Amino acid sequence: MCTLNIGLVQINPVLGDFEQNLNKVLEVWTQVDGHSHIVILPELALCGFFPADLFFETDFLLNLNKTIKKLIEASENFNSTLIIGTPYFDRGLFNSALVIKKGAVLAGYYKRCLNETLNERKYFYQGFKPLIINFKKFKIGISIGWDCWKDNGWFHFYEDMDIDLLINLGAFPYYVGSFQERQKVFKALAQRFNSYIVCSNLVGGQECWVFDGRSFVIDPYEETAVLLSGFKEDFCIFSIDYESILRKKLSNTQAKKEIEPCKFCVFDEIFLEDKRTPLRFDGKKEPSLAEEEKVYKALVLSLRDYVEKNKFKKVVLGLSGGMDSSLVACIAVDALGKERVIGVFMPSPFTSKESKEDAEALAQNLGIEFLEYPIGEVFETFRKTLGYSDFDVADENLQARIRANILFYLSNKKGYLVLCTSNKSEASVGYGTIYGDMAGGFAPIIDVYKTMVYRLAKYRNHLKPDIPERVFLKVPSAELRPGQTDYEVLPPYEILDQILYLYLEKKYSCQAIIEKGFEKSVVEKVLAMVKRAEFKRKQAPFGPKVTKISLVADRNYPVV
Missing domain, CATH: 3.40.50.620 (HUPs)
Known part of the structure; x- marks a missing residue:
């Protein structure tokens, strides 16, 4: 049986505390190295989320570079391959997924669909090519964030390459319903690719952002095979076998286009070798939460x-x-x-x-x-x-x-x-x-x-x-x-909150809210107050975003 063992890790890094973050990475890598072929950590795991204008400070960039070098040197002591999210210099700064093994960076994948809310284009160059990792029979694609979902990402490329596994490094912020949205997207990819999907997500709070972790693995049948803990650091080792993927691909009746990917897209490709006999581990599943x-x-x-x-x-x-x-x-x-x-x-x-x-x-x-x-x-x-x-x-x-x-x-x-x-x-x-x-x-x-x-x-x-x-x-x-x-001033909160939800989060107009059955004078008064x-x-203090449209993180209206 051709098997791939993966160490799936979610950590809570401290923004700019490179030494602590590096120690945390090495500690968890040590725990999962023994029986893992590949170890995966989230987007921006090495520096923390989100540096913003710290990227313009020389000391920050020098410390980042030193930390990456220390990580590469420390990788000599490990047998598995590390895939970790970090900013990385390659004739410019990229939001990257580095593939590190035995003292070397084997490849770097650079995020293509940069986050508009964070104004990532201000700090990062846009990624320009996908990455394929070959391990035994497995063909593995790499992505960061929504790179495999947006039209300008690598969705069609990885589909045409007929990958067996998509690895995604994420820094997906939490809000009510965000996990369900995330899983729905990646389940659709699993069905489309007939492959496994692995998503490693950050954990922790950073000003108005909260990251819930809940990293997961979805199998080719769109079932959640692994689900890590919510709102705390966690890891597990799980195995996938090539035969299960092959059976799903063979049972798929959809016709595949016969094309040569390199004709329309330049891409990087690396080959990993590991002669150890892998052990099989069962995945863990965190109970669902209210x-x-x-x-x-x-x-x-x-x-x-x-x-x-x-x-x-x-x-x-x-x-x-x-x-x-x-x-x-x-x-x-x-x-x-x-x-x-x-x-x-x-x-x-x-x-x-x-x-x-x-x-x-x-x-x-x-x-x-x-x-x-x-x-x-x-x-x-x-x-x-x-x-x-x-x-x-x-x-x-x-x-x-x-x-x-x-x-x-x-x-x-x-x-x-x-x-x-x-x-x-x-x-x-x-x-x-x-x-x-x-x-x-x-x-x-x-x-x-x-x-x-x-x-x-x-x-x-x-x-x-x-x-x-x-x-x-x-x-x-x-x-x-x-x-x-x-x-005396407000309508009952049961009514007020419904009006606010429709206006702030669903972007309904005043008339559309009234047509939902709310009293015209009440709606007009509430929207005027907003x-x-x-x-x-x-001028108010910020706090954590837990709804889809936060007044602090998402709403940006002029005062006058």
Whole structure:
């Protein structure tokens, strides 16, 4: 039996920490080297995601080059062939997949379909030819990202070459539904090529991006043969045999075009040899996760990586006794541990007794440090100093800004990271105070609709009931004046979130949303609020993207 053993690896690199990333690569390579012919690591695994203008800094490029040389030298100690994603110089800088073995770079594949969102064309030259690896009877194609799906990629070339295996190095960011979209694309390729598809994806958080890993192998029958863990580093060794591929190809009734590929495309081709007798390993399959669990894990991973990679000691956030701050506190504890989370309760004259009780109960349940700083006296001092006696929205916003000042004072004194607790629904329509409750160093739920906030809170309480039950039941309120509720300004969140989803993510027009059955005056009001709030969002903190169209990562509208 002709068999190919592959070590499939997903890691969480630190952007620019070349030494740590190299050590991580060598450590996992050591673990899988014994019985692997080929070891695969994701796109940009050696430098981390995404360097952007660091590519213009000489020190960064020199360190990158040194690290690649160290990796090539270290490969002398391994028997398997490494395929790893990294930027690479070849008369220009390319987003590359290097094929390394026994002290040499055997080949380099360069990404063709450069990412427009990241403006990759600003930093990389476009790849100009595909790569075929021959190992025993196996014909293996290499790709990065969407190179084998987009029309200007190598889809037709690899199909005509009748490859047996497509290896894809990915840095595919997570959002709700992204994994299903990714699998659908690669299953279609498996069916089209009658081949195995192997996708190694990054893990980790980097500013507004989260990478979920969940690297996979799809067999020629479009079945998921291997699925690695979600939102954490993982690896496995699996085997494929040539006979299973051959049987699928022979059973395929579609006529193949008889063409000579080199006539229409110049390509690189290398031959790998390995005389060892391979062992056969079964693949591993991670259990499927509910949507709430996936989103929650993405938020936890994103916050943990942001804090750890930036070396913050602790995080601090305002606890209001409401749902948003309660969920963010839970995320922070699950990401960092209770010892590194400080909750601050800052009551005003309008704060209810129930809110104080709920905030205290939450802090006690989580086991976090709880501080209380009443703002009533400071609030009145501001008003007297400014000489105004009437009470309006400026006085409401003043309370939020006093609270932000307290949090940032603690941040400066102690070196803590201030967490913003704004959600996507409120940020979309500007229902928040700029430099007040919209302020912070990182916003964990900035891309989470309010209705999803409640779903995530219920999921988290199912694991451990830390959020008081009353928080789920009371009407949302900023408590900036007597009897205030969110619904004085906003429609119910169940309606608001549907309108926002259709407008922001489905790109529906105002009329198209109205035709979905929503009240005309409500739709017009919501869309007007979204447009007016653009200036607030431009100055708000970023947070992880978990929806397809994030206000932070994807929306780019002018303020004026």
